[in-house]
Amino acid sequence: MGLFFSNPEYLLAQRTDSISYNNRKICYWGSYGLGYATGMYLLYQAWYKDYKHSDFHWFDDRFEWCQMDKAGHAFSSFHLAKASFNGLKWAGYTDQKARVWSSVSSFFTISSIELYDAYSAKWGASFSDLIANAAGSALFYVQNTSQRSPINLKFSFHTSTYAAQRPDALGKYWYEKILKDYNGQTYWLSLNLHDCGIEKSPQWLNLALGYSAERMINGTSNSPYRQYFLSLDFNAESIKTKNKWIKTILKTFNLIKFPFPAVEFSQHKFTGHGIYF
Numbered sequence: 001m002g003l004f005f006s007n008p009e010y011l012l013a014q015r016t017d018s019i020s021y022n023n024r025k026i027c028y029w030g031s032y033g034l035g036y037a038t039g040m041y042l043l044y045q046a047w048y049k050d051y052k053h054s055d056f057h058w059f060d061d062r063f064e065w066c067q068m069d070k071a072g073h074a075f076s077s078f079h080l081a082k083a084s085f086n087g088l089k090w091a092g093y094t095d096q097k098a099r100v101w102s103s104v105s106s107f108f109t110i111s112s113i114e115l116y117d118a119y120s121a122k123w124g125a126s127f128s129d130l131i132a133n134a135a136g137s138a139l140f141y142v143q144n145t146s147q148r149s150p151i152n153l154k155f156s157f158h159t160s161t162y163a164a165q166r167p168d169a170l171g172k173y174w175y176e177k178i179l180k181d182y183n184g185q186t187y188w189l190s191l192n193l194h195d196c197g198i199e200k201s202p203q204w205l206n207l208a209l210g211y212s213a214e215r216m217i218n219g220t221s222n223s224p225y226r227q228y229f230l231s232l233d234f235n236a237e238s239i240k241t242k243n244k245w246i247k248t249i250l251k252t253f254n255l256i257k258f259p260f261p262a263v264e265f266s267q268h269k270f271t272g273h274g275i276y277f
Contacts, residue, residue, distance in 0.1 A: 043113065061129075079255060080102075150195035153187065155188070183212075192205075192235055193205055229276065232260045233258050257277070261274055264276070
């Protein structure tokens with residue numbers, strides 16, 4: 001559904017003026033609802049179906065997993081708002097209405113996952129998750145009000161040795177590990193230097209600040225440690241093209257941190273990486 005929201009008028013194989021705005025709004029919200037239902041079903045199958053249910057309850061998990069799950073919530077909310085904005089603009093909404101609706105809908109869409117947690121005996125609804133969701137949506141909203149958007153949130157993943165020790169929680173198959181194994185995930189704050197005011201910097205060049213953690217078998221034990229990264233990044237959307245398929249692919253690719261050399265700070269020391277992903 002992210003591809004649809006990024007460039008819906010092309011993926012629907014319609015000319016911009018061939019569908020009335022009312023019909024486009026119906027098409028957008030109908031597709032959003034279908035995508036939401038599909039995504040929630042797949043998430044339930046991948047994460048929740050094998051765990052016992054319980055009554056609605058809250059759980060304070062803000063100190064677990066070195067807050068990697070919170071980074072994931074903010075990342076998801078930010079990009080859902082960003083993609084939804086494109087879809088709402090296509091549907092005929094003004095910039096301000098699209099900005100508000102995309103921010104609000106992304107917050108409530110991602111936050112609805114808390115219902116799964118709330119009725120799961122293993123977890124519980126989390127206030128800190130809601131705060132992370134709000135932060136991602138707010139970052140999009142604030143940045144979208146300016147002429148430049150120098151900040152992008154990105155994701156990278158590499159396999160870790162920890163998933164094999166607890167595949168039920170960290171994933172057995174590669175697609176489960178990408179979602180569940182926080183040891184292999186890194187979240188990046190990617191800053192476009194040109195849009196930050198350094199006019200001589202090429203528009204494709206970003207400076208990336210990364211956050212990850214290691215040695216996590218469960219939420220709190222096993223003495224996990226945090227990792228901080230400094231690296232360069234590639235801004236895929238700086239490539240100019242009139243081909244809407246290519247433009248959509250570039251927008252989607254821009255969620256992923258491009259492999260570059262990186263400097264890591266963790267456990268009170270610096271470590272260099274020839275290529276980090």
